[in-house]
Amino acid sequence: MDALAEDLAALVNRESLLTEPDYLMTYECDSLSFFKQRPRAVVLPRTTEEVSRILAYLSRKGIPFTARGSGTGLSGGATPVEGGVVISLARMDRILEVHPRDRCALVQAGVVNTALSKALEPLGLHFAPDPASQPVCSLGGNVGENAGGPHCFKHGMTLNHTLGLTLVLPGGEVLHLGGPCGEPDLDLAGLVVASEGTLGIVTEIWVRLTPNPETFRTLLASFRSLEDCSRAVSRIVRAGIVPSAMEILDKKSIEIVEASVNKAGYPLEAGAVLLVELDGRPEEMERPLSAVEEACRKEGALEVEFAKDPEHRMKLWKGRKGVYGTAGRLAPDVYVMDGVVPRNRLAEALHRIQEVTDSRGLVCPNIAHAGDGNVHPTICYDGRDPEQAQKAEEAGREILRICLELGGTITGEHGVGLEKLSLMPEMFPPGSLRVMRRVKAVFDPAGLANPGKLIPLEEP
């Protein structure tokens, strides 16, 4: 054991520390395996106090650190930094307080998204943001990336469901920002959401809880083309309806889902399908539902199918949520993009994305949270072939530039991480980047908290 390992072991205990090179290797990337960096050690604290002790020590030694939840992030936010230590919050998995009447709960950062909702089920409450990785991803990770999900069109992103945080600053100081009643003035908790672990480590979260909808109505409309499908989305929104979710899947996505364990019964002959869900009280469902159906039919829907029962609904959703993993059957590596375009330019964006990948000979199933204009092209490639890897990276960059050109942004919900760092100067003017750097310096003057992520280090 080297000196660092011995010191860390003294701060926590041997069980909470990994130092064997083989074990460290499994932490060298998160779900984005594009970037790899082996950490010097992995520490698994169980309490805020332990995190505080570890950060105090690391800052004395000038060692950078990266927080990690379940490692399901898609932009390299949890990729270790060179010479750095990974602080895994996976063992901080306790729900500390639940206040059903105030509709809030205090949880440790390692609590898994659906684990919280499952625990709350008897109370008829849940945590609304529903990223596709929700059966595994941690709430701390959701806060770090401001995670969204299909149902965020109506219910909002993680930011809208975070009332307060416990933040450990790089020097070890513990801050309590906001609380069960939210942040009264300057919303510092809000600032920490989506900061991707660059301001410190969030160890506890006050989350807002949402009552479970009385009913869901889910429909699947199939279309000849992506264009028809996108027009239907605009028509639904124009009609003033706010579905809880609207998801587009293109032909390739349909194909791979139908050949996987998550087979959902999507029609194979369709050029695209639209999955729409409404939630609310039973008596309020019929009118918007028929309006959605009508909008789909007016835009040339080939078929409109309603979920028959809760099992059928689950099946339709499982298919959608499995697209990314399922793409692994197409090639050894998968690069899931995340960009946003104005909703009315969705068809154009999807069309141009397809051109970008087709022209490079890359297979790329396309899915989108259509209501938010949030596109998730899934580029399949073989990372062992440097030429293919380069093509995938180029295509990704070009796709994000298309998003910017159409008036959108380079991230909807996956964060910037390492992946989109170089595009930050294209997205933000120098003044904004300067302010971001200053904000980081206020929390983290020595630049040890996940450096080199989200905010480009130097003036461009």
Next chain:
Amino acid sequence: MPGVEKRGVPRDLPAWFQQSLDCVHCGLCLLQCPTYQLFKVEPDSPRGRIYLARALAEGGTAPSVVLKEPLEHCLDCRACESVCPSGVGYHLVLEGARETVAGQVPPRFKDRLKLFFLDAILTRPRVLRLAFDLLAFWERTGLRKLTRLFLFGGLKRMESLLPPIPPKKERRLPPPRSAPGGKPRARAALFTGCVMTELFGRVHYDTLRLLLLHGVEVVVPQTQFCCGALSLHAGSRERAMELARLNIEAFPRNVDWIVFDSAGCGAMLKEYGRLFEGTPLEAEAKAFASKARDVTEVLVELGIETPPGRVELKVVYDDPCHLCHAQGIRSQPRKILESVPGVELVESADPERCCGAAGIYNIVQPEISERLLDKKVEEVRATGADAVATGNPGCMLQIRYGLATREGKPMEVFHPVEILARAFEDGRTRR
């Protein structure tokens, strides 16, 4: 995968390595994995183990004791495969990696003991019979009770895992041929396995009786062998293939099904085709595997006859991993139980999570096994059921042991077919 070409995969690497390439590192398997749930560390997750296996094949790391540990921690329960959107054949990756490591890391005393136990006793029917005869003698003479006083540690645990040795008539194989009354609807061969016969021979007789009652003619090859699963999972592919070959030779070709009542053996029998891929025996092995069926599958397919009797029992069904995750069989055993008048079937919180038996895992990894068993016992007790039904000898032993060693009300453990057979036994209402 139809219509979709997998690009960029060289064809000359071992099959298990190709499987590892299907993993996109999404992590959806993490929370399904019993060992990740316990330790919350990446090397003890399916994703982490695949990462290590891939590095092993590509030369990113070398076999070592350190690498071996997380591979050995794996229960091979295959819960990860049930949720993997990319359809990674995780067990193939694991077996491949274990084999590679086993070939290069000198075995410890514990490993050698394990392999001796597998090679010299468990997989040799006559030696196994003799061993159980000795155990029966040890029990009948009262020596078992006596030794119990002196046993400690691992041996004490093993003693309590072992249930009372059944009477000799239950440990005999059923007759070579039994015909139903009337013209047979189908012809089946019964696979009896190793431990199943010695400890749960009564289940074989119940399986036989039910098959006959449903109009199936049953043959029982009198010389058959362990399915080979335990050897394969221990990284000893050669021995596994030898046993599989012996079984393929021992079973008649002119049957519709090869029926088993042990989920673990069944999962292995269904893999025989893959085991012999690229060898002269491939076609025969595939034919054998295609006929393998769990007894609950067969009965549901035939249509379960309504039994004349009742069994007043509240039962919780626990899914054996190698039935639900490896074979995708979930509804059939439940249908068997529901078809019994008087049975109330209830569900526990997580019936698909491994109980910690996992072949001989409960003996070689006692600590992890006990922790998983704690959870299992707590969850089945919480249902308030009188009995647990599960269709695999390892799970039956483990859960019986767990219930006996943890406080709470006594519960019985059955194979689902035992309960159905009981309702057929006579018209009387019994418990």
